[in-house]
Amino acid sequence: MNNGNEQYIGKQLADNLFNRSGVFVLPAMTLLNSEHVRLITQHRIILEPHDVIQLDSAAFYQLAVDECTEAMEHIFEEFRYTKSKRLPMLELRNEVIPFIQQVSEKNDFYGILAALQTKDDYTYRHNVAVGILSTLLGKWLKMKPEELSMLTTAATLHDIGKIMIPAEILTKPGPLDTEEFEVMKKHTTLGYEMIRDTVGTTHMQALVALQHHERLDGSGYPFGVLGHRITDFSKIVAVADIFHAMTSDRYYRSAAPLYEVLTQMEENVYGKLDPYICRVFINKLMQSMIGNDVVLTDGRVGKIIMILAHDPLHPLVNIGEDFIDLSKHRKLGIVRVLPQ
Numbered sequence: 001m002n003n004g005n006e007q008y009i010g011k012q013l014a015d016n017l018f019n020r021s022g023v024f025v026l027p028a029m030t031l032l033n034s035e036h037v038r039l040i041t042q043h044r045i046i047l048e049p050h051d052v053i054q055l056d057s058a059a060f061y062q063l064a065v066d067e068c069t070e071a072m073e074h075i076f077e078e079f080r081y082t083k084s085k086r087l088p089m090l091e092l093r094n095e096v097i098p099f100i101q102q103v104s105e106k107n108d109f110y111g112i113l114a115a116l117q118t119k120d121d122y123t124y125r126h127n128v129a130v131g132i133l134s135t136l137l138g139k140w141l142k143m144k145p146e147e148l149s150m151l152t153t154a155a156t157l158h159d160i161g162k163i164m165i166p167a168e169i170l171t172k173p174g175p176l177d178t179e180e181f182e183v184m185k186k187h188t189t190l191g192y193e194m195i196r197d198t199v200g201t202t203h204m205q206a207l208v209a210l211q212h213h214e215r216l217d218g219s220g221y222p223f224g225v226l227g228h229r230i231t232d233f234s235k236i237v238a239v240a241d242i243f244h245a246m247t248s249d250r251y252y253r254s255a256a257p258l259y260e261v262l263t264q265m266e267e268n269v270y271g272k273l274d275p276y277i278c279r280v281f282i283n284k285l286m287q288s289m290i291g292n293d294v295v296l297t298d299g300r301v302g303k304i305i306m307i308l309a310h311d312p313l314h315p316l317v318n319i320g321e322d323f324i325d326l327s328k329h330r331k332l333g334i335v336r337v338l339p340q
């Protein structure tokens, strides 16, 4: 039934919601997803603008990502508990995917990143983060809407095989030994089988779970295939996966600063990750930092004014009266980007 309630998906309820008979439906502060809207409609309630709060974008990103992470945790704990063989796609489609799509619509890369910072829930937040980052990448690569939506689901499910990996290995507070790493690698083939055996998924989505650790030069796993045999979806998810893993606090090391990660990605990953996809990612992220202050290697603080397409990591910076083109001053670099 279309009664206009759909437009409130992604908004937050201002007060406790009751139906006309006074039956309690949902608590105040609920971030509405399509399942909530279905429930509200079932109770014959038509929402009005004053029923919801207008969130500023930072608060919306944080709330949406937190909700998705919690929903993922809940959905998959239940899956693990019931020992079902099929992934709960309906719940995923109702409670997680729409929020990931809404956050990705904003195109505010730097703002979104803050909400993706891991708390103590790396495994689930990582899936949501890779879902969002891959969707942004797909948009920048000008994918068609149907493809993009397939990519969002594939990316959100990319590490799903980890459900089958023992917790001692997943959360080990140090690097894995050879034997443990062999077990960890199995999350790719396990994820592939789980997605393949679930109704309502595509082969492409299963392939992303299988291939997201494969590298162009054949150095990846599980099969060490070369670039031409890796699907575009898997190449996109690999970039998002590596970036989020490097910028997150893990059990065994703390997060590297954002700019350092980008520099490392540019220096080390060519040959392993798709260079065009990487370049688009770095460019867009740097673009979203225009207006941010940066600390330079000589200790001065300047503001990013312009990103140069051919050399995005060395932008034009303004300090007082001066404008410095970092692409021409190779001895001078950025140490740190300060938040706006």
Ligand SMILES: [Fe+2]
Pocket (backbone or CB within 6 Å): 158, 159, 187, 212, 213
């Ligand atoms: Fe993985």
